[in-house]
Amino acid sequence: MDIAAPIVLEVKDLHAYLYTRWGVVRAVDGVSFALREGETLGLVGESGCGKTMTGLSVLRLLPEPAGRIVQGQVLLEGEDLVTKSEAEMRRVRGRRISMILQDPQTSLNPVFTIGDQLVEALRMLHVDGKPALAHRAEEALRRVKVAAPEQRMRAYPHQMSGGMKQRVVGAIAVAGEPRVLIADEPTTALDVTIQLQYLALLKEMQARTRLAMLFITHDFGIVARMCDRVAVMYAGRIVESGPTRALFRAPRHPYTEALMASVPRMEASVERLPSIEGQPPSLHDLPIGCRFAPRCRYADDRCRHEYPPTLPVGVAHEAACWRVEPSPPSR
């Protein structure tokens, strides 16, 4: 990672709520982060903590009509996406920000061949004749290391393996040469060996295009392998963020600490993995103070009544907890 690289995507105090029949779900509740060119930011947290909603808010694709961005800014190369019209957003999507989803089985349209779908995606970006588009599509397949692209072009999605399909999805996602790629658990549905290959492929694509990647996952192994920086989300907020190495070595937020402790390790054999007691709070009805307080073993009265400020705890390392000793940001 390159600290001096320009910031491509900056999310400032983003609040995205879902207005459901049962009340307001505060899925994203004050999230801020910045993403530099060529950098990978891992967004981790347990299910339902708002990771995916954060990704969708950036693209302004919250589930309609329930989802709405109520506050905050999403700055893509300085332009605020929150205030853009739908027509303007359509030009942003695919060309400047793209996304890969979890399940390759349903990410491709089953009634078209791989070639047709690539051409379709390319057609939205280039004004070109059919043969030229087909050529570009083949080229795109070759770049994601699909063997025999000429033949694969004519294959239907069901004739390919999951890993192969996810490669094609990747090829489609970067077809528009976006600046930012949001990868929402792209390897969860793949088996472990294929995961590794796919991650290597993503890294390679990133190195080639200086793509900034927002990597949403709950797998710390993948974070360690892929991400330059990590942001840990809990109940709609980022509780700790920092360089991967620093955060792994010295987690400062009790939640991060507990998460780390519950990751199985090869070297230590334990009877039972430590787990975090209790359940994450319902996003309908959040506690007034720190959201982790009910499950936190260090929590005191202040934690239960006041939300802690986000304080610097190291080089580009921040945590939102009353317990942390703020250290002056030393750059």
Add this chain to the structure above:
Amino acid sequence: MARVEERIEVGMGPSPAAEASARPRSRGDLARLPWVSFFIIVVMVLVAVLAPLVAPHSPTEQSLPDKLRPPAWLEGGSTKHLLGTDVLGRDVLSRLIYGARVSLVVAAAALLAGGGVGLMVGIVSGYLGGRVDSFLMRVVDATLTFPTILIALLLAVSLGQGLQTIAIAITVLIWARFARVVRGEVLAVKARDFVALARVHGCSHVRIMAVHIVPNVLNTFMVLLTLHIGFVIIVEASLSFLGAGIPPPTPSWGQMVADGRSHIASAWWLAVVPGAAIMLVVLAFNLFGDWLRDWLDPRLRQV
């Protein structure tokens, strides 16, 4: 990095099976064509189109001396009237041939209109969801509660008899069936990630409906269409049988059955021949529809 690359290449070698199946439509598919139903449908369409050339007599020409002749293979029959004659001495075969025209035209018109409306309503309703969906589906519910024949009779009486009336009546009755099934299918398709990814790629809602949703519901739609051909033919025949269909002297199958009913004891062929024709054609279309369903599904096509 190089080592990783190597591994990737190894894993991605083209398997011979995948290569073979990447070729679209192999010759084996021909063998699995539903030849019998296909044959019946082709014959019916050809005969209907070429009616003036194929029919041995005029369908409306009366010849009282020749009345109630039995079919050729029965005692008293002649090769002049292969399927016999009716009470007015009209040739049953010729009437059957011209009647096929009526059935086909009504079926085509009603299915095009009703199916088209149903497809659009189903797609819009399923894709947009929410209040639009609730409203459209209540309309569909209401339409589906209409007693088919009663409404058709009502329309036929109020609009006057004729081909258009029947086509309109049937359209009004069947669009809702299409809408309901298509909507269900759209709901399933919409939930899949490729629709979300199409949005990520900057497709508009209209484009997603046209490019991503329609092709995915088209096979269901086609099957529904073929299965409804039989239904439409039967409704048309029923209406004509009840006297609210095609006005005489234009021959129609349902009307022929109705006319033959009173002579069933003495001249059974008058009712049985058109009845058998209706049954055969409906059966043929239904079997064809079944086959089409399998054939249109890329997953079942080349196994």
